Amino acid sequence: MSDLVTAARPYARAVFELAEAGKHLKKWSEQMKFMATVSMDPELKQVLDNPRLTKAEVSDLFIKVCGEDIDDEARNLVRLLAENGRLVLLPEISMLFEKQRSDARGTIDAEIFSAYRVSKEQKAVLEEALKKRLGRNVKLTSRIDKSLLGGAVIHAGDLVIDGSLKGRLEKMNTALTR
Template sequence: MSQATTLARPYARAIFMLAKEVGSLKDVSEALAFSAQAVSVPHLADMLDDPRVSVAQLLDLISHPEAPESVRGFFSVLSENGRLPLLPEIYALFEALRAESEHVVRANITSAEPLSAESLKSLTDALKKRFGGDVEVQTAVDASLIGGAVIDAGDVVIDGSVRNKLARLNANLAN
């Protein structure tokens, strides 16, 4: 676990609890996503430590125009503590907390070739059945898998790639 994640965790929990309390998980999520992306821009990231840039100017630069006032206050606290660079980690942890509270499983499907809409729907339906709830799927393509796919859904990894099957066959033949 990285130090940034460790530092970001209490902030993510705090903003999550606040957002849940006022019923604005979606709005806060959008605001955090915008700001996490903003502080990742190299030129803007350099400004985070520039004493010539006021806190108000920074907040104007990184805040989503429609962000709830609570988020702007949260960013002020982050700024006072020198934690604005942690926004990408805070956002990722916030989204994990949000998914858990909404009983949504996030799955990454990496396949050797782009999946057809029919294959993706079939895999998504199977994952919904396996996890007993909603599933958000992201896809990626990795030709080194040779064929098949790898599904990473948090604690569960299903490796149905040809590369993995060949590696297991090779290990079995070597023994």
């Protein structure tokens, strides 16, 4: 487990508890995704990493960039993270927040990467199969990845199912080169 995820976990838990208590899970989800996206902007990262800026200046600048897309509680989170030198954790905090949100709903978000478009019928069959395997409702999103050549790769939480042609060829290559 990465150190960033470990460091982000208590912040994500606190944000989730705050959002759940105030019945603002959807709003917090949107804000967390937005702040995570802002924090990954390369130009902003370069400015925020300037050692001449104080922690207060870093948080004020970040809040200014976010504008009206975040509320006062989210601004307080930004100030806390900046004060502790943890703004870099926003993508991990957002990811962990979404995981806790899914856990609370009894669902899991899954992604299928395939070389070609997945039909609605195929998607429904896969969702049902994953539901049986994982014991939870599954929200499946699909993406096209031409590099897979054929087949598909499914990511559901920590589970990865590689049924791609590319994956099979890599396994054969490994077996043959031993």
